[in-house]
Amino acid sequence: MRIYPVAVVVLLAASSGARVAADEATMRAAVVSAATIRMRDVARPVAGPGQVLVRMRYASVNPADWKSAGGNPEDATARAPAGIPGVDGSGVIAQVGAGVVGYSIGDPVIVWSPGGGTYAQYLAVPADSIARKPDRLSFAEAAGMAHAGLAAWNMLIDQARVRAGQSVLVLGGAGGVGSAAVQIAKIKGARVVATASARNADYLKSLGADTVLDYTAQHFEDQLRNIDIAINTVDVDNAYRALAVVRRGGYLLSSAGLPTPAQCAARVVSCAGRSRDGTPVRLALEQIADWSQAGRFKVNVDRSFALSEVLQAWQYSQAGHTRGKSVIRIDDGNGASAGPSNGVMTP
Ligand SMILES: NC(=O)c1ccc[n+]([C@@H]2O[C@H](COP(=O)([O-])OP(=O)(O)OC[C@H]3O[C@@H](n4cnc5c(N)ncnc54)[C@H](OP(=O)(O)O)[C@@H]3O)[C@@H](O)[C@H]2O)c1
Numbered sequence: 001m002r003i004y005p006v007a008v009v010v011l012l013a014a015s016s017g018a019r020v021a022a023d024e025a026t027m028r029a030a031v032v033s034a035a036t037i038r039m040r041d042v043a044r045p046v047a048g049p050g051q052v053l054v055r056m057r058y059a060s061v062n063p064a065d066w067k068s069a070g071g072n073p074e075d076a077t078a079r080a081p082a083g084i085p086g087v088d089g090s091g092v093i094a095q096v097g098a099g100v101v102g103y104s105i106g107d108p109v110i111v112w113s114p115g116g117g118t119y120a121q122y123l124a125v126p127a128d129s130i131a132r133k134p135d136r137l138s139f140a141e142a143a144g145m146a147h148a149g150l151a152a153w154n155m156l157i158d159q160a161r162v163r164a165g166q167s168v169l170v171l172g173g174a175g176g177v178g179s180a181a182v183q184i185a186k187i188k189g190a191r192v193v194a195t196a197s198a199r200n201a202d203y204l205k206s207l208g209a210d211t212v213l214d215y216t217a218q219h220f221e222d223q224l225r226n227i228d229i230a231i232n233t234v235d236v237d238n239a240y241r242a243l244a245v246v247r248r249g250g251y252l253l254s255s256a257g258l259p260t261p262a263q264c265a266a267r268v269v270s271c272a273g274r275s276r277d278g279t280p281v282r283l284a285l286e287q288i289a290d291w292s293q294a295g296r297f298k299v300n301v302d303r304s305f306a307l308s309e310v311l312q313a314w315q316y317s318q319a320g321h322t323r324g325k326s327v328i329r330i331d332d333g334n335g336a337s338a339g340p341s342n343g344v345m346t347p
Pocket of ligand 1 (some may be wrong): 062079147153172174175176178196198234257274317319322324
């Protein structure tokens with residue numbers, strides 16, 4: 001798996017001492033600027049028309065975060081303009097903007113913020129980019145639902161239009177997107193084959209995978225033929241190899257690189273990346289939340305890091321073996337823990 005180094009993020013010496021807690025006008029956030037990530041007190045956002053202000057409990061860790069910080073965003077909209085990373089998370093509504101109906105202060109919600117900003121105590125987001133947190137999930141679990149879940153939804157449902165009885169191959173089944181894809185494919189009635197290392201076989205079966213192939217011991221292309229839909233979350237090499245196992249007229253969807261259009265056309269396979277078209281975000285989030293509430297969609301929290309440990313969280317993600325999701329703890333509900341008010345991240 002290709003690892004994208006966060007080359008531009010340098011560590012400086014630890015800061016000396018914390019300042020007083022953020023006042024009403026400010027908040028703590030992890031901010032990337034000038035090749036460094038620091039804890040900062042920054043202006044607290046307010047909810048504009050059509051927005052809600054969310055007091056964040058947990059952000060989730062996505063490769064998008066360190067790719068954007070390293071100058072390689074997943075796509076143009078994934079870059080954090082304000083310099084605060086983080087594209088999804090969970091929290092509680094602290095303010096409701098003009099024109100927003102259906103939400104009140106105090107509602108627990110999940111958020112998707114492709115423009116960044118969830119590694120902070122507060123985030124203003126459009127109300128159509130949130131959904132109610134399922135009671136059944138903790139804030140930490142719910143934090144990991146949106147970005148990976150929406151990517152899997154878009155590829156499987158919006159683009160490949162998965163249906164009962166089809167065969168779905170999920171390459172990288174144990175990661176954030178892979179775990180979501182295995183579960184969504186299963187909910188839709190597909191037969192699911194997933195690749196992972198042997199240590200994740202039981203985990204993937206618990207998510208509904210019918211067959212798990214250990215990529216360290218065998219090549220999936222030696223085992224499989226005539227797959228209806230392949231979902232690749234690993235790398236471009238896996239995408240090339242997947243082309244050989246998808247049936248004519250089938251789909252290869254990838255969040256991690258694709259063969260050339262000519263190669264896909266030669267195999268009569270529809271190839272595409274994650275697109276921003278399709279089901280409105282709010283509807284997709286609400287459906288995934290409903291599945292979670294019904295016990296059909298789970299989020300495994302692998303590691304939980306403090307907001308002041310962003311670099312450690314990113315190093316763990318870069319190692320490429322997260323099982324499910326890792327999260328950043330911003331406020332655990334017990335009065336903890338945004339960390340020092342102004343300091344450079346320490347290793
Ligand atoms: N464009 C978008 O909107 C979008 C959205 C989401 C994600 N993405 C991209 O999609 C990719 C996956 O994201 P993610 O969040 O799912 O990553 P992730 O959670 O970090 O993926 C980690 C998983 O990859 C598995 N893995 C590593 N090498 C493997 C291999 N050779 N074969 C099979 N599994 C392997 C690991 O399983 P083992 O521990 O068993 O090795 C681990 O469970 C990233 O490149 C990300 O940037 C794009």
